[in-house]
Amino acid sequence: MSSASATDPVLVAERAHLAHAAECLTGMRTAADALVDAGVDAWAAERLGAARAERLRALAADPEVPAFFGRTDSRTVDGSAETFHIGRRHVRDAAGTPVVIDWRAPMSRPFYRASAADPQGLVRRRRFGFSGGELTGYEDEPLRGAAAPAAPDGGSRLLREEIERPRSGPMRDIVATIQPEQDAIVRAPLAESVCVQGAPGTGKTAVGLHRAAYLLYTHGGRLARTGVLVVGPNRAFLRYIEQVLPTLGEIDVQQTTVAELTARVPVRAVDRPEAAVVKGDARMAEVLHRALWGAIAKPADDLQVPIGGRRYRVPVERLKRAVDDLRRRGRAGDDQQLLHYAAGRERLALGLAEDARRQAEEAGGSPTDAETRRAARSPEARAFCDAVWPARDAAELVSALYTDAGLLARAARGLLDDEEQALLRWEPAPRSPRTAPWTPADAVLVDEVAGLLERTPGYGHVVVDEAQDLSPMECRAVARRLAAGSLTVLGDLAQATSPWSASDWGRTLAGLGRPDTVVHALTRGYRVPGEVLEFANRLLPALAPGLAPATAVRQGAGALAVRSVDAFAGPLADVVRELRAAPGSIGVVGADAAVPALAGALTAAGLPAAVLTEDGDPARVTVVPASLAKGLEFDAVVVVDPAGVVAAEPRGLHRLYVVLTRAVSTLVVLHRGDLPELLVE
Ligand SMILES: Nc1ncnc2c1ncn2[C@@H]1O[C@H](COP(=O)(O)OP(=O)(O)OP(=O)(O)O)[C@@H](O)[C@H]1O
Numbered sequence: 001m002s003s004a005s006a007t008d009p010v011l012v013a014e015r016a017h018l019a020h021a022a023e024c025l026t027g028m029r030t031a032a033d034a035l036v037d038a039g040v041d042a043w044a045a046e047r048l049g050a051a052r053a054e055r056l057r058a059l060a061a062d063p064e065v066p067a068f069f070g071r072t073d074s075r076t077v078d079g080s081a082e083t084f085h086i087g088r089r090h091v092r093d094a095a096g097t098p099v100v101i102d103w104r105a106p107m108s109r110p111f112y113r114a115s116a117a118d119p120q121g122l123v124r125r126r127r128f129g130f131s132g133g134e135l136t137g138y139e140d141e142p143l144r145g146a147a148a149p150a151a152p153d154g155g156s157r158l159l160r161e162e163i164e165r166p167r168s169g170p171m172r173d174i175v176a177t178i179q180p181e182q183d184a185i186v187r188a189p190l191a192e193s194v195c196v197q198g199a200p201g202t203g204k205t206a207v208g209l210h211r212a213a214y215l216l217y218t219h220g221g222r223l224a225r226t227g228v229l230v231v232g233p234n235r236a237f238l239r240y241i242e243q244v245l246p247t248l249g250e251i252d253v254q255q256t257t258v259a260e261l262t263a264r265v266p267v268r269a270v271d272r273p274e275a276a277v278v279k280g281d282a283r284m285a286e287v288l289h290r291a292l293w294g295a296i297a298k299p300a301d302d303l304q305v306p307i308g309g310r311r312y313r314v315p316v317e318r319l320k321r322a323v324d325d326l327r328r329r330g331r332a333g334d335d336q337q338l339l340h341y342a343a344g345r346e347r348l349a350l351g352l353a354e355d356a357r358r359q360a361e362e363a364g365g366s367p368t369d370a371e372t373r374r375a376a377r378s379p380e381a382r383a384f385c386d387a388v389w390p391a392r393d394a395a396e397l398v399s400a401l402y403t404d405a406g407l408l409a410r411a412a413r414g415l416l417d418d419e420e421q422a423l424l425r426w427e428p429a430p431r432s433p434r435t436a437p438w439t440p441a442d443a444v445l446v447d448e449v450a451g452l453l454e455r456t457p458g459y460g461h462v463v464v465d466e467a468q469d470l471s472p473m474e475c476r477a478v479a480r481r482l483a484a485g486s487l488t489v490l491g492d493l494a495q496a497t498s499p500w501s502a503s504d505w506g507r508t509l510a511g512l513g514r515p516d517t518v519v520h521a522l523t524r525g526y527r528v529p530g531e532v533l534e535f536a537n538r539l540l541p542a543l544a545p546g547l548a549p550a551t552a553v554r555q556g557a558g559a560l561a562v563r564s565v566d567a568f569a570g571p572l573a574d575v576v577r578e579l580r581a582a583p584g585s586i587g588v589v590g591a592d593a594a595v596p597a598l599a600g601a602l603t604a605a606g607l608p609a610a611v612l613t614e615d616g617d618p619a620r621v622t623v624v625p626a627s628l629a630k631g632l633e634f635d636a637v638v639v640v641d642p643a644g645v646v647a648a649e650p651r652g653l654h655r656l657y658v659v660l661t662r663a664v665s666t667l668v669v670l671h672r673g674d675l676p677e678l679l680v681e
Pocket residue numbers: 159162163172173174177178179182198199200201202203204205206207492495526527630631632633661
């Protein structure tokens with residue numbers, strides 16, 4: 001990179017363009033402000049006010065965030081030069097001429113995709129370096145002619161600097177340095193669901209979030225109506241990523257967890273792993289369906305329905321047929337045809353009223369629509385529906401299943417064996433569903449029933465992160481929120497730590513309702529230095545034998561230190577003290593049960609450290625329970641007692657792989673001579 005001197009004419013010209021862009025942006029903001037002042041009536045002013053607030057938010061450029069970060073140079077057919085500056089959002093001058101092109105616009109695509117082998121019409125790509133909002137340098141990459149490199153260079157210094165910039169606070173966007181293999185996923189068409197299998201630090205989360213921003217830009221109107229949902233594994237992770245989309249100008253994306261999506265009952269207990277496995281199994285969907293729809297009774301008698309001042313008899317055969325027809329539609333394969341239970345109950349009542357109306361018409365009467373609706377709500381029709389097609393509550397139904405062995409046995413016949421059924425039982429039975437010991441897996445089942453009762457509103461696009469850990473029933477909960485939309489599924493089979501973990505993506509994608517989704521692999525690791533990645537990759541053959549190991553874009557000599565110690569407290573304090581000398585975040589990771597001791601050791605040594613919780617912000621030094629480390633990263637990581645991390649849970653080796661791949665610059669491993677065998681060379 002030319003970290004050019006202030007008199008470098010290129011730098012001077014680019015700085016002038018930056019200043020011009022900043023002025024234009026101010027002009028655009030003033031124009032948006034003026035819009036509302038010309039307001040007409042109150043209604044229009046209110047509408048304009050909302051629109052203005054929206055535009056102002058979009059234009060609110062942080063002075064630290066420069067208007068552009070890159071530039072493309074090409075030659076038009078007539079030989080003249082064409083230059084575009086690429087930035088976070090469009091900037092135009094007073095005459096409407098583009099000054100900066102939004103990174104998501106089609107014109108920006110060559111900036112991300114062009115290579116010497118496929119220059120996409122460009123002769124040169126320029127990337128800019130900034131310090132505190134000031135343009136301090138640039139890096140030119142010739143894409144044609146003698147100077148163009150024969151092979152992709154991958155060694156952009158700006159990319160390396162961007163990755164290694166010390167972390168403080170939440171995740172940053174990568175808009176200036178999105179790499180070609182990432183860009184292909186970011187810009188995949190809206191109709192296309194994509195699944196990204198990627199090793200740690202290959203940019204899956206970053207890609208998923210930038211894809212959401214890209215789709216909102218490209219299909220704004222449609223997606224603004226249907227919405228975009230981002231689902232992450234826990235609150236700590238969401239707090240880490242939730243600023244990325246707002247910094248890209250997208251403030252209306254809902255970011256949540258499966259637990260929050262399914263929070264219909266107060267969760268106050270955890271399942272034993274064996275019970276969680278059964279509750280998360282796809283067979284439970286059929287058990288619940290049977291429990292709900294199986295309770296619909298056969299009509300036993302004719303029914304008298306009052307309409308227009310007279311009563312008409314609906315014979316039992318017709319009643320049976322009506323119930324059967326509706327019940328069949330509760331299993332329709334086509335989502336649009338599918339009848340939800342609560343709607344079925346209403347249809348049944350209306351069907352009775354319509355039968356009576358037809359009879360009245362045959363007898364010369366002419367009941368109105370209002371009278372027909374009233375007939376459907378008559379005490380007679382209601383009593384019939386209550387007996388045959390009773391109103392149900394999702395939590396009560398699951399509660400009944402857990403407390404009534406007969407009901408469970410009927411619903412689970414041929415699906416769950418006796419042992420599995422016993423795992424579901426509540427013993428002793430709680431006094432009411434409200435006070436029951438609901439677990440996260442129960443909440444997902446209650447949500448499943450709620451989805452059978454009524455249609456769950458769906459989003460236009462859903463991004464699911466760490467999807468390798470979803471149970472089949474959780475997949476269904478996400479699929480219900482998808483409706484006709486498309487998916488971005490992100491994950492890594494080697495980091496799968498839940499009891500449902502699959503060894504390929506097929507089951508998860510089928511559970512998410514998109515079995516034909518193409519799986520893309522990302523294998524260039526941006527976060528973790530090569531030395532650390534090679535160390536963690538020693539575990540890979542035992543975790544996911546089919547997966548290709550990632551290769552790091554930076555080698556990071558000296559990034560790894562593995563130390564055998566007699567006790568942890570003293571050496572941990574020494575290491576953290578040493579690491580604190582450099583800027584950036586420090587994560588101390590250990591088995592969940594060891595966290596209080598680790599935090600205590602640091603406090604006793606006079607080193608302030610915060611324990612990461614689901615709702616806590618990371619601090620400069622954060623003690624991280626291994627179970628919350630997924631998706632997070634720190635400049636320096638100390639892993640304390642890897643053997644303890646492995647021993648703490650059934651898929652402890654996978655957890656260790658997650659934990660060992662959190663470091664951007666330095667990893668220190670402290671062990672007591674009991675390093676897991678695979679890690680020993
Ligand atoms: N093109 C890029 N330019 C700059 N930084 C990047 C790029 N791609 C990824 N990174 C950085 O690498 C780090 C890892 O990215 P990210 O968290 O998205 O990876 P991941 O694949 O989701 O990892 P994990 O599987 O461990 O959760 C982040 O700091 C991200 O900003």
